[in-house]
Amino acid sequence: MALVRRSVLFLTLLVHIARGQVSYSIPEEMEKGSIVGNIAQDLGLDLQRLKSGKVRIYSRDSTEYIELNRNTGSLLSREKMDRESLCAKTTPCALHLQMIMENPMEFYTITIEITDINDNAPSFQRKEFRFEISESAAAGARFLLEGAVDADVGVNDLQSYSLKPTDNFVLELHSQSDGDKSVEMVLQRSLDREKKVVVTLLLTAFDGGDPQLSGTVQIDVTVLDANDNAPVFTQKVYKAILTENAAKGFKLTTVSATDADEGSNGHVTYYVASKDDIVRNMFIIDQHSGEVTLNGFVDFEKASHYQIDIQAKDQGGLSDSCKLIIDVLDINDNKPxxxxxxxxxxxxxxxxxxxxxxxxxxxxxxxxxxxxxxxxxxxxxxxxxxxxxxxxxxxxxxxxxxxxxxxxxxxxxxxxxxxxxxxxxxxxxxxxxxDVNDNAPVFEKSYYEACVVENNTPGLFIFTVKASDADWNQNARVSYILEDSTVNGVSVSSYVSVHPDSGLITAVRSFDYEQLKDFHFRVKAQDGGSLPLSSNATVKITIQDQNDNAPHVLYPVLTGASVVAEIVPRAADVGYLVTKVVAVDVDSGQNAWLSYKLQKATGRALFEVGLQNGEIRTVRQVTDKDAVKQKLTVVVEDKGQPSRSAVVSINVAVADSFPEVLSEFTDFTHEKQYNDSLTFYLILALTVVSLLFIVSIILIISVKIYRWRQNKLLYKSGANLPVIPYYPPVYADGTLQHVYNYELCGTTDSRMSDMKFVRPYSQNTLVSQSPINKNQSSKYER
Missing domain, CATH: 2.60.40.60 (Cadherins)
Known part of the structure; x- marks a missing residue:
């Protein structure tokens, strides 16, 4: 088998193309997936044509053997094919296929001939042959042997026989009309029962394949006493006609043979000697009368001709043979x-x-x-x-x-x-x-507007766009597509999404009104035609504000290290502007409308806050009973639902003199009475700071005078030098470039001294350093 497979690899595929027909020749037993041929190349077809034409292979009864690879155009074997199972002895053995393509429709006839390989050895139907031959049999007596069967055809079919030993018998082969060979054993030397009662021979059948295969059977010849006449058929060939679908038991004909001997040696029996099991089962013969009858059902479409070998044998072992040829007539028993x-x-x-x-x-x-x-x-x-x-x-x-x-x-x-x-x-x-796609989808409106409240949940349904198409079926199926655009440099698909079937627009993210007020995008409606038509609609999404930000107080600002206080003279008139609370709200609309309320005050009847502008003014004249230290709590509230608010505390000093203010506001930070020792240290610290300040002023003035004199001398000595331009000093970011004046006041009637800082622009804000920060160095004029 290995040599057979190697030889298969070198077989050449024969391709013939004529009038839309293609023929291939392949050996049997090809491996699954082997290439039979490339139908695309052989027919001159483009591979894309095979795909677009939905090419299919059709065969009435052989579909399971051949398949088509549309990607390569190759015909492939789906499984091993046994020529003997497909065609038996019929030659040539071929599969007839049709290839169908659409758009436009075309068909081609494909014939695949399956050639034989020598994969079957000759075999005998019987395990041994037994003959009883009289010793009186003359030389030249013939004995018909049942031939071997080889499922292969051509040169791989049965070709020859050999018989060993050849002391008494030789073989003769006779070609028959159907191409088969009958085998006869011919006696060439008389038998002698007294020398040998049983003669054992070995019959070997050979085919013509390469390598050559063979089969053997043993022949046992029992030598009998004389029987010198063999049966003789009245005619060598019998013919009969049989209509298909004939009933079982139908009589075909009767064969007859005579034997000149008498007694048991002249009694003839008949046998069907055909090698084909189907024939032996289909037709039976009466051993005594020679009557041949139908034992099954014949179908013209399966077989229209039968040939039967019949043997007549006497009791002495002599025999003769004849042939019965049966022709089957067709009847109209099949519908189209x-x-x-x-x-x-x-x-x-x-x-x-x-x-x-x-x-x-x-x-x-x-x-x-x-x-x-x-x-x-x-x-x-x-x-x-x-x-x-x-x-x-x-x-x-x-x-x-x-x-x-x-x-x-x-x-x-x-x-x-x-x-x-x-x-x-x-x-x-x-x-x-x-239908033909000749209508584009039409939106109900060309411009859509919708509102979304900020801080929405992702996936929120916003609204639905709707378009209709006057066409039918697939041509009227509308799909919605979000056209690519950008909002603030980001793809619009990160803000909203459009459901392709329903047109449902949903939010992809949570919107923030403070970052995005509104945005536009376009939605395309496209039908399902092979050449789709489309139209567009513009959608505007407006973000509605939500009260999600509380007011933020810009002024006054309290720090942990200082107390901001406003001074109100005792002689202030009614309506005197103490200060103004400044606040902002990043929301919009009524969510950003702010109102100011005085929540808590030391003297509630002395001050009031403007509801809209946040201005703190006096509502009456200041009296001696009013405390110097006034603490106000102002609530800033927006108009949102629910509203949000912020609270700011403001310190107000009602006094005419700075020491009075300072002594009172020391308690704002600590909210307790300082003992005399702490006051002593405070006065000491102020004195030291004052002395250091005076010394610093003197040093600065001295340096100024010294530099002025040096410049004057340099000017006189360098009158002829080139003028050097003057560049003003450059201050780093955050450095003050204004002149600040500091005024130091010391009292003589008390152990306490006060320091007053006069601010630029005549503001009424007083900054009183806490005791832990009063030793910090003062800033001087720059």
């Missing part, structure tokens, strides 16, 4: 079979006449007029049947179609044979007429 190879479920109403919409193959296994077929369709439809070779029929458009007149056709195809009586079959085809 309509196979729908390809069918377009729908065609466009603008299809041109001549377009193929269906391809059918009609088969009738009967022969002669019983297998001749004629097909028709129902009347008054714009279609026609066109017949081609090999019983292929195509259904084509005969007239222009109009979907508005007929949207569907039910076509009945009837095929009848020419037998008597005629047999027929019908097939119904349903064909839809499809």
């Amino acid at each position: 079979v309509i196979s729908l190879l390809s069918m377009s479920n729908s065609v466009s109403e603008d299809s041109t006449p001549g377009t193929v919409v269906a391809m059918m193959k009609v088969d009738d296994t009967d022969s002669g007029v019983n297998g001749q077929i004629h097909c028709t369709i129902n009347d008054n439809i714009p279609f026609a049947l066109i017949s081609s070779s090999s019983n292929f029929i195509s259904l084509r458009i005969e007239q222009q179609l109009d979907r508005e007149r007929d949207a569907e056709y039910n076509i009945s195809v009837t095929c009848s044979d020419q037998g008597v009586p005629a047999l027929s079959s019908s097939a119904s085809l349903s064909l839809q007429i499809s």
Whole structure:
């Protein structure tokens, strides 16, 4: 087998193309997946044509053996093929396939011949042969042997026999009309029972393959006493005619042989000697009368001719043989079979006449007029049947179609044979007429507006856009697409999404009004036509503000290290502006409308806050009973629902002198009475700071005077030097470039001294250092 497989690899595939037909020749037993041939190359077809034409391989009874790879155009074997199982002795052995393509419809006939390889050895049906031959048998007596069977054909079939030993017998081969060989054992030297009662021979059958295969059977010859006459058939060939589907037990003929001997040596018995098991089971013979009868059912479509070998044997072992040839007559017992190879479920109403919409193959296994077929369709439809070779029929458009007149056709195809009586079959085809895509989707509105409250949850439904298409079916199926654009440099798809089927617009993220007030985008509605049509609509999404930010107080600002206080003279008039609370709210609308309320005050009847502007003014004259230290708590509240608010505390000093203010506001930071020792240290610290300040002023003045004198001398000595331009000093970011004046006041009637800082722009804000920070160095004029 290994040599056979290697030889298969070097077999050449024969390809013939003529009038749409392709022929290949392959050896049997090819491995699964082996390439039979490239149909695309051999027919000159483009691979893309195979895909667009939905190419299919059709075979009535051989589909399981061959498949088509659409990507490469190669025909591949789906499994190993045994030529003997497919065709038995029929030659040539071929698979007949049809290849169908659509748009436009085409078909090709493919013939794949399966060549034989020597994979079957000759074999005998019986394990041994037994003969009883009289010793009186004369030289030249013939004994028919049952030949060997080889499933292969051609040179791989049975070719020769050999018989060993050849002391008494030789072999003779005779070619028959059907190409088979009959084997006879011929006596060439008389037997002598007294020398040898049983003669054992070995019969070997050889085929013509490479390597050569063989089969053997043993022949045992029992030597009998004299029987000198063999049976003789009255004729060597008998003929009979049998109608298919004949009943079991039907008598075919009677064969007859005579023997000149008397007694048991002249008694003849008959046997079917054919090698084919099917034939031996299909026909039986009466051993005594020679009557041949049918033992099964014959089918003309399977076999139209039988040949039977019949042997007549006497009791002495002598025999003769004849042939019975049976011809089977066909009857019209098979209806035409309509196979729908390809069918377009729908065609466009603008299809041109001549377009193929269906391809059918009609088969009738009967022969002669019983297998001749004629097909028709129902009347008054714009279609026609066109017949081609090999019983292929195509259904084509005969007239222009109009979907508005007929949207569907039910076509009945009837095929009848020419037998008597005629047999027929019908097939119904349903064909839809499809619409042409000539209408684009139309939105209900070309401009949509919607509002979304900020801080929404992602996935929130916003609203739905809707478009309709006047076409039908797929051409009217509308899909919605979000056109690509950017919002603040980011793709709009990160803000919203559009459901492709429903047009439902949903939020992808949570919106923030403070970052994005509104944005625009476009939605495209596209139909499902093969050449899709579309239209656009503009959508505007407005973000509505939500009260999610509390007011923020800009002024006054309290720090942990200082107390901000406003001074109100005791002589202040009614309506005196103490200070103004400044606040902002990043929300919008009423969520940013701020109102100011005095929540808490040391003297509630002394001050009031402007509801809209946050101005703190006096509502009456200051009296001696009013405390120097006034602490106000102002609430800033927006108009949102629910509202948000912020609270600021303001210190107000009601006093005319700075020491009075300072002594009182020391308690703002610590909220307790300092003892005398702490006051002493405070006065000491102020004194030291004052001395250091005076010394610093003196040093600065001295340095100024010294530099002025140096510059004056340099000017006199360098009158002829070039002028050097003056560049003002550059201050770093955050460095003050203004002149600040500091005023130091010391009291003589107390151990306590006060320091007053006069601020620029005549502001009424007093900064009183806490005791832990009063030792910090003072800033001087820059």
